[in-house]
Amino acid sequence: MEVKTSLLDNMIGVGDMVLLEPLSEDSFLENLRNRFDHNEIYTYIGSVVISMNPYRSLPIYTPDKVEEYRNRNFYELSPHIYALADEAYRSLRDQDKDQCILITGESGAGKTEASKLVMSYVAAVCGKGQEVNKVKEQLLQSNPVLEAFGNAKTVRNDNSSRFGKYMDIEFDFKGDPLGGVISNYLLEKSRVVKQPRGERNFHIFYQLLSGASDDTLKKLKLDRDFSKYNYLSLDSAAVNGLDDAANFRTVRNAMQIVGFMEDEVQSVLELVAAVLKLGNIEFKPESRCNGTDESRIKDKNDLKEMCELLGIEQSVLERAFSYRTVEAKMEKVSTTLNVAQAYYARDALAKNLYSRLFSWLVTRINESIKAQTKTRHKVMGVLDIYGFEIFEDGDNSFEQFIINYCNEKLQQIFIELTLREEQEEYVREGIEWTNIEYFNNAIICDLIENHQNGILAMLDEECLRPGTVTDETFLDKLNTICAEHQHFESRLSKNSKFLTDHSLPHSCFRIQHYAGKVLYRVEGFVDKNNDLLYRDLSQAMYKATHSLIKQLFPEGNPTKVNLKRPPTAGFQFKASVGTLMKNLQTKNPNYIRCIKPNDKKASHIFTDSLVRHQARYLGLMENVRVRRAGYAFRQAYEPCLERYKMLCKRTWPHWRGPAREGVEVLMADLQVPTEEYSYGRSKIFIRNPRTLFFLEERRRQCLQDLATLIQKIYRGWKCRRQFLLLKKSQIVVAAWYRRYAQQKKYQKIKSATTVVQSYTRGWQARKLLRELKYQKRCEEAVTTISAFWHGTQVRREYRKFFRANAGKKIYDFIIQRIMQKYFLGLKNTMPPMSPIEKNWPARPYLFLDGVHKELRRIFHLWRCKKYRSQFTEEKKAVYEEKLEASEIFKDKKALYPSSVNQPFKGDYLEISKNPKYQKLNSAVDEKVLLADVVNKINRANGKGTARIFLLTKKSVVLADQKTGQVKASVPLPDLASVSVSTQSDGFFALKLKEGSASAIKGDFLLSSEHLIEIITKLHRTGATDADREQLLVDISDEFLVQFKQDKVCVKFIQGAPKNGNSVSCKRKNNRLLEVSVPTTA
C-alpha cells in the first residue's frame, strides 16, 4: 500500500512559510533558524525553495533520497531541492513545458552547489542507456572544467563562481537528455592581474602548478613555486580543504570526458602558462631625447619564454609593449608608451587572453555537448549567476555594478513571474483576485538600463564621446542626469540632498538596490567599459604560430581591420542579460533562493542580522504575503479529501462521488466559516493558515483515535486469529488424542476379548474333553464289561471241556521246562575247576535264588574234592600244615601273609646229611621234623646267640650252632604254651610247664625267620599225640616269660628302627624286655 505522506507530517516549524502564523519578519526568521538548527535547510514559500547553506555535508543527497523524491508530489514530502527538481523535470517531460531553474543568492549562499544538485538529480532520474549516460556524463563533467577556469577563492566563498552561467539542458520527448548549451556571462577578468586581499586568482593557475607533472611543467617552462609569479597572490595561495593537485587531475579527466583532444588541452595549458609569464614581464623607464619617458622591458627572459610558448616573434611583442599605433582616417600614428601604459597594456593583454580563453572553452564544451539530433526538444535551463555583491568598504567597482544589475533583473523577473503565476492560478481556478502591494524593482532596472538616461547608456556615451573622457566626467554626467531618481544618490547630485552625507565620498555614487544600498567608486568604470586592447597587441597575437592564440584574436588580422569601435562591455552585458531575460520568460520558472547563514563559512552558525538582511532584499516576506494575499494554502481536491476525510462521518472511510463534493461535505460538516475558503475548479483555497492548522489538529486527534481503532481491530483480529488457530489446533490435538485413546481402548477390549475368548474356548474344550473322556470311559467300560462278560460266558461255556488240575500240570511243565533250560544253560556256562575261582553264572530267575546258591556251594565243594583227590601223602601233609598255620595265625599275626607262599621245608640244615651235625643227629634218636638256626635271646641283655633248633616227635632240642652240642632238650609234654607277638617279628617264647624238669632253667625266648613253620609244626606235633593236650599258642604284644625265678615282661612296640630294618631287643629293667619292631609300611 502506498503511504500517503505530506509536507505537513513531522514538520519542524513550518515547512511552508505561507503557513506561518502569525506572519512577521521575526517569526519568519525564527522559523528559518529553528529549521536550520534541526538540519532542515530547505523551506518552501509556495513553490519557491529557500535553501540555507549548511556549510557541511548533510546525508540528504543519497541515492535513497533521490528514490524517495522521485515521482512524488511537491508537497508530499518535507521540503527538498530534489522535490523542486522532480517537479520541474516531470512537468517538462509530461506537460511539455520548458523549464528554468533560477538560483539566486549572495556569493557563497550555495547557488553553484544547488545547480549541481539539480543537475545530478535530473541525471539520476532521467532515462538510462549507453548514449544517454555519455551525454549525462559530459554535461556533469563540464562543471569541473568551467569551475577550474572560472572559479576562485574569495573572502565569501572558497569556490566562488567568477562568471555567470546559464545552462540549457535539452531533452527528447521521453525525457532523455540529448545535450546542452552553456552561456557564460562576464567573467571577472580583472582577477587575472590583481586579486583583493585574502583572495586568489582563478583555480587553474594553482592547480596547474601543483598538479602537473614535472615533465609538463618543463614543457610549459614553468616553476612549481607560486611565489615566482606576479599574478598569483601569495597570502592565500593554499586553501583549507582544497587539494589543487587532485583537482588538476579531476579537471584533466573531465576535459577528456567532455571531449577535449590531447593537443587542445596542451594548447589551453600553454595559454595559461603564457598568462603567468606575461605577469612576470616588467618594464623600466628610459628617457628619450625629447624629454619623455619610454618603457623598456627589464628582463627579457620571461618575454622570450612566453614568445617561445606561443610561437610569437619576440621583437614583435616587444615592440607592441613599447608603441601604440592609432589609425584614423587612413593615417597611422605611432606613439611610444610610458611605463604605466606598458603595464596597462600588459595587464590588458593578460585579461583579454584569459577571458577569451575562457569563452573559447565554453564554446568548445558546447561543441561537445550540443544535441546531435535536430528534432524538437524540451529545455531545462539552470541559471547559476553570481550573487548580489557588496563590498562593505565601498570598494565596489564596475564588476559589482554589472553583477548587481544582473541580480536586479533577476529579481524583476522573479517578481513578475511569481505574481503573474499567482494571478494566473486564480484566474484558472476562477477565484476572485485581490491586488496586493509589493515592492517592484522595475524602477531600479530602469535607472540602470534605460536607453536614454540609464547609467549604462550614459557610460557608453562617455566612452564614445570624443575629447577627454575620465571617470569624473562620467560621474558628473550621472549627477546631472540621474539627480532626481529616487534610487540614485551622490554627493554632488543636483538635488543636493546628500551634500552633507559623509558616508558618500565625492568619487562615488550610490544606488539603492532592491537588496540594499551599494556605494560604487567610479574609478575604472570608463576603462573597464571600454575594455581596450591596443591593436598592436592583438595583431602581435594574431601573428603567433600557436593556432589557438591566433584564433582568440581574430581582430588582429591586418586584412580585416575594423575601425569601428567594438561594443562596450556594459553594452554587451546588457544585451546578453536582455536575451537571457527573454529566454527565461518563455519558460516555466522554478526558484531556489539561497541564503547564507553566516559570514564565516561555518556550519551551525545562524547570524540573525545577516539572514534578516538577505530575507529582506530577496523580498521573501513579500513573496509570502503575495502568496497569502488571497489564499494561504491551496490543495487539489483529491489529496485534500484523502487527507481530511476521516474528520467527517460521511466521507470516512470512502467517499463515492466527485472529490470536490466530498470536500464540500467535509467543510460543511466541520463548520469552517465560509469566508475561510473558496472552491476553485480543481483546488480548494484556504484563506488562513489557522484554518489549515485547525484541520491538521483535528486530523492529528482523529489519527490518534483511528490508531486506537486500528490497534483495537488489529488486536481483535490478531486475538481471533490466535483463537481460531488454537481452536483448530485443539481440534487436531483432540482428534489425535481421541484416536489414540480409542485405539488404546480398542486394544484393551481386544486383548480382554481374546482372554475371555480363550477362557471360554478352554472351558468349552475342557468340557468337551470331559464329555469325550467320559464317553470313552463309558465305551471302555462297556468293552471291559462285555469282555468280562464274554469271558465269563466263554469260561462258563467251556468249563466242561477242562480237567480240574490242568493248570497245575501246565505250571509244573513250565517249571520243568524252565529248570531244564536253567540246568542246560548252567552246564554250558560252568566256571573253571580251580578251587580259587570266584566266578559263577548269573541267576536267570529270582525264584531259583536258593538253588543257584546251593548249586554253587556244591559245585565248589566238589571242585575242591576233585582237587584234593589229586594230592600225594606228602603234599597232603604239607597242605595240612599250611592249613594249620592258617588256622593259628591268619588275621592274628602280621608275619603270617609273608609265610603263605614259603614252602615248609622242615630240615633246613639237612641234619642227617651234614657231617657237621652227625654227632647231634646221633644224639637225637627220633626223626627230626624241623632243623633250623634260631636266635636265643639272652635273658640278661636281650642279645641273641645262634642256636640250632631241632624238633622231633618227642622233644625240642637246642644245640650249639658250631659244635652241635646239645644245650637244652625239652620234651614236648613239658611245653605249656608258645607266645608270639601280633607283629611281623620272629620272636617266640617257649613257656614250660611249671614243675616240669625242664622248667628249672626257665622259659626260652627265641627268634626265627621261620617262626610260622616252627609254631605250626610244634602245634601239629602235639596234636598228633592222642594223650596230650593241645599246645596253646598265645598271640599278644605283651607276655610274661619266666627267667629262672623272675617273670619278665616282653613288650613289643612299633617304632622306627635305629639300625636298618631289623628287630632290636633291649632289656629295659629286670622286669621288662622291650622289642621294637619296624613298622610295616
Ligand SMILES: Nc1ncnc2c1ncn2[C@@H]1O[C@H](COP(=O)(O)OP(=O)(O)O)[C@@H](O)[C@H]1O
Ligand atoms: N547544500 C550544501 N551542502 C553542503 N555544503 C554546501 C551546500 N551548499 C553550499 N555549500 C558550501 O558552501 C560553499 C559555497 O557554495 P557555492 O554554491 O559555491 O556558493 P555560490 O555559488 O552561491 O557562491 C560550497 O563550496 C560548499 O562548501
Ligand SMILES: [Mg+2]
Ligand atoms: Mg557560485
